[in-house]
Structures are given as C-alpha cells and as structure tokens.
Amino acid sequence: MSTQQKRSRPRFGPLATSPGPVPDLDVDALLDDRGTGIIVCCGSGGVGKTTTSAALALRAAERGRKVVVLTIDPARRLAQSMGIERLDNTPRPVDGLRTNAKGNRQGGGLDAMMLDMKRTFDEVVESQATPEKAKQILENPFYIALSSSFAGTQEYMAMEKLGQIHADAQADGSYDLIVVDTPPSRSALDFLDAPERLSSFLDGRFIRLLLAPAKGPARMMSAGFGLITGALNKVLGAQVLRDMQTFVAAFDTLFGGFRQRAQKTFELLQADGTAFLVVAAPEPDALREAAYFVERLGEDRMPLAGLIVNRASPIPQGTLSADEAMAASARLRKREPGSLTAGLLRLHADQTRMVEREALLRERFAAAHPEVPTAVVPALAGDVHDLAGLRRIGQLLAGA
C-alpha cells in the first residue's frame, strides 16, 4: 500500500474506515423509520448475526420502537442476560432497558425469543392435522429426520416463525418492528433457498412415485419403479421403504398449507417494510458469501438496506508502517529480549497488517457492489454478552 493511500486513510471512528466513496449505512434512520417493520440479519456463520440482531433490536427499543427479536443460537451468557435461556419458543420481555433523560422510552420495549426448530415444526403439524394423523407423522423416522436435521429446516422454521409473529403483531399491535437473526448456515443464501429446497424435495419425482406408484403415466414408470424399490430394499431393507411411504402419504395433505405460508412469508420479505442487512466478517469467505447474497437479493427483488462488516480490526494510530515497526521491534529485542516496547511494536505491526488486508478485501467488495451502504463495527476487546455490550455494538453500528 502506498504512503499516499495510507495518509489519506482517516484514523478514527468505525465509519471513517470505509474505503473509497462507499455510502455509509445510516442505522438510526433505518431503526427510526416507522415504515421499517422487519429487519433480517443474514450472513455466513460466526460473523456476528446474532449479536448484531440483538444489538439492533435493543437500540431500536431504546429509541422508542416496540421490538421483538427472533434469535437462533445466542451464546449462553447472552441468552441469560436477555432472559431467554429457556427454549420455549415464545417471545419474553427483556429487562434492563435504559430509559431516556425524561425517564421513559417513548413507549419502546423489547421482547426476545430463541427459535426451537423442531418444536416449531411439530406445532405446525399439530395445528394442521387431526390428532391421530399428527401423532403418526411425529413418530415417523423420516419426519424426525426432516424436522431435526434436514439441511434447511432451521431456515424454513425461522421463516415460519417470522410469519406467525408478523401475523400476530398485525392482529394485536404487539410489535412494530421484528428483528430476525438467521441460522448459522455456511451460506447466507440458505435462508432464501431453504423453503424452496424443502418444497421441491417434497415435490420431487421420487416422492410422487411413492405416493402413487400405480398411477404412473406409463408402464415404463412402474417397471422402473419396481426396479427401484427392489434395489432400495436390497440396500436398505424393506422397513425403510415402508416408513418412507407412510411418511410421504401422511405429509402430503399437510404440504399444501406449508407451501402457501412459505410463499406468503417470501412475499413479506419482498415488501417495502422489510430491510435486509448482510453481516460479514472482514474475511475472504464471509465477504464472498455477502457478495453472493447481495446479488441474490437483487434478483429476488428483496430490499437490501446495507452491509455490516463486523469484528474489523481497529485502526492503529500513527503512520508507522508494519515493516518499520517490525524492524524497530527486532532492534529493541536484540538489546533487551523481554522489551515491552518491542512487544508493543510487534502488536502494532500485526494490527496494521490486518487492517490493510481487511481494507483490501472491503475494497474488492465495494468495487463489485459500490452502491451498498456499509457500516464497519470494530472487534471489541471483550466478548459481547450483556445489554451493555449490545448497547456498545449498537452505538458502533450507528457510528455514534
């Protein structure tokens, strides 16, 4: 990196680190806009989606919104401090919100819940089927696998829950802002793809065959089907196929309802009141995922509010370059092996290198997506596990 670039890099404040003319993400404007009804935090795993959603929800509540945050997998201490360590699949009020100088929060409030994927699925089955039929489904090994480990079920259920909370909030006015965390999938796209994946799976050729082997369009089909069932029985044993058939038959009548609701939630996500925030760490994989996601939102006409680069290395002060710092550190260490200043210089060199690398990664992202408003949140020295920590992240998000 040239000295000129280095000098032109402003030194303080998280927003000041945006490379080039990237627009700043105005978080407070987003939170204060009564038209914002849903905020979805997406991104690949471990980047800080849960932390960011909780921090945004808290900030919005303390600015007067009636907020519910749907978290997926909060760290234990964070869950404790929000009073949601018990998984009961219903929003619970969060205590300890800060009041403003006048001693109120302008009517704002915060509820939080942690998603129980299996329970959400079970509840949907129970609400859609007769008790006997529900029981039959809930006990089927294929249903158990689908509801507890199918890649995408967690995303699907997060959507399902979002749909439920939204419908309830519309009906009784309990919330005016829903903040949604998304599951820790490897790809941010999973959140959008999961419902479709599940329905196309349940709509797949094989399932249709299982449902109506006799009604196949031609003899060819049933001949093929016989071969298949023969092969499967040979490989898996006959019980498996029977379980499969029971499951598919039982599930078929339910599925129309599922699909319809997923479609409605998808439309909700496309509506104006929704804002997607893509969270990424300043790492190649995370930013690549973020870029895919941004492109995908565009294709699906879903409203992107901006990018949050979380856990950025804080910008070191001064203009001492990494190489100079390392050289000076080596000189000092030669004289005095345990030199404190040598250690400090080494830290400074590492920090500078990381900041430069991250800036480069962000520049690459911005080159491909220059229009995406961005907020940069530095890595805090400590963990974020209580309301004070969330408040701090909220301030940094807002550039305040």
Added chain:
Amino acid sequence: MAAPTSDADWSRVRLHVVTGKGGTGKSTVAASLALGLASQGQQVLLCEVEGRQGIARMFDVDPLPYAERRIATGLRHNGTPPGVVHALHIDPESALLEYLSMYYKLGRAGRALDRFGVIEFATTIAPGVRDVLLTGKVFEAVRRNSRNKGAISYDAVVLDAPPTGRITRFLNVNDELAGLAKVGPIRSQADTVMTLFRSPRTVVHLVTVLEEMPVQETADGIAELTRAGLPVGAVIVNLVRPRDISPADLEAARDGTLDASRVATDLEEAGVDVADGLVDGLLAEAHDHAERRALEDAQRAVVAQLGRPTYELPRLAGGVDLGGLYELAADLKKQGLA
C-alpha cells in the same frame, strides 16, 4: 511460539478427523496437518465432505472432482524425501453411485435410481444415509481393499469434518442407522466402519479459538464423543495472539499504568519517529490487547482442564495463503502433532 508441548504419540494414527466450531479454522488446520504429515514422508489424503471446495481455495487449485488429485508436497526434512498430499472432495451422490457399482450389480436399476430422483432422495433426507456414504468413502480410503484396483494407498487420511455440533452423529453412523436399516448390506458396512472409527487408528481433533462459545462447544463435543465411544485426539487452539508481553506489563496495560516515557525513550533509541501520537496509540493497542489476553488466558485455563493434549497455532496477521499453510504445518510438526 511458547506453546504447550505434549508427548502424545500420534504416529500410529491412520485417520485424523478434524472438527471444531464453524469458522475456528478446521479446514486450515486439516490442511496444515496434512502438509505436516507429508513433511515426515507420509503419503497423505486430505478429504472434505461438506461440498464447499475449501481445499481448492486454500491450495489455489481448480475445484476438486470426485477423484484423488495431487495438490502439494511436504517439506523435505532431515534428508527424508517428502510425501505427497492428495485431495479428495467427497459428495454423497458420487459416493452412492460408486458404492452401488462397487458392491452391487444393479445394472439398469442403478441408472433408474438416478432418473427417478432416488439418489437425491437418499442423499438428502433418508436419515443417516448421507453420513454412511461420506464416512464409507473415508473408510474405503483408509482401508483400501481389492475392490478398488489401482488406487493409491495412504499412510494417513486427514478429514476436514463437519463442525462439532454434528460430528458425533456424523461418525456414529451406526446409531443413526439403528432405527432405520436394521439389516442389509448398508448396515453391515456401517458396523465395519464403526470398528475403525472406535479403534486407536482413528482420532478426532477439535479446533477451537480462545473464546467462550467455541471453548464451551469443544468441551461439550469432547463429552459427546467420549459418550459415543469415539476416540478424542488433540485440542488445537487456533488464532492465538502473540504472547511476548510479560504478565506484569499486561496488567499495567489493562490498568493504564504503563510507563509512556519509557516506551518513548525506547522508540527514540530504536530510531522511530514518535510524533503523530504513536506512543498513545501503542498504549491504547496494548490496553485492548491486554483485555483480550485476559479473556484468552481464562479460556486457556478451561482448555487445560479438558485433559487433552493441546497444541497452539498463531494468528497469522497476513491471512493464510499457501505459504501460511506451510508455516502452520511446520509449527504443528515442531509441537509434535504431525
């Protein structure tokens, strides 16, 4: 780096399974371990099963097919010629087709399976089948038999495995299948695989960083693996910050009582221009670092309580490129894991 040393002996291990919380560095550690083993002259296969092409990205090669590709050579060490690292990207569909053609003469039925979407069905939902296939292929690579003619045989296989939350279930295909395929060839294959996985030829290493959530997950993972009778290997602490500032100085940094004038004098003597708020900047960096280090030390103590051989890898400030992988490999070798 002054990392904890261990006299554990891993030389008889044929299958190194590398797991950890998402994003802690499983893939990086698996790749470094493979390089480290190759630097001892071993022929190594590095496998991935999550469909992410992480190996191709790390080694900067084209996306890997379902075939073993030579991707790197270990470093020459004490005159021993280095071994080679091959890589394999295992996807369940290909594994199922290969499996069927290897063990069954299905003929037309085999093709029909694909045409009717059965392969997709079996590999996406049929409980456990996916994991049976993935682990089955890993098993095949470890225990090459006469059915796979002309295949390379390896001294060690390194698996970039699913994350801690899914690892026990993944390796424990037997239990998964219990409710499902009670008889039949898949079941007996699963039993053979379990025998290898539970033997001292297999170890499951857990990668973590020194933060609360990943360390907690590591502890839970070890307990779960142990309960399932799976052999827990080492804990590999990744992304460790430098530890060259003394405990007393760290404490002073946290309290804000570091001697600024001493630092300024040192800097001047080392020929560094101290204008521009450099000293204040260094002290502020020191404060944050010291706070992070305190958290790390607390978590390091928790890791020590886990009672597993522990290895540490530094956080490379420039990120991990191929050179970085060799650097980490050398570090693992020095500490005795590879």
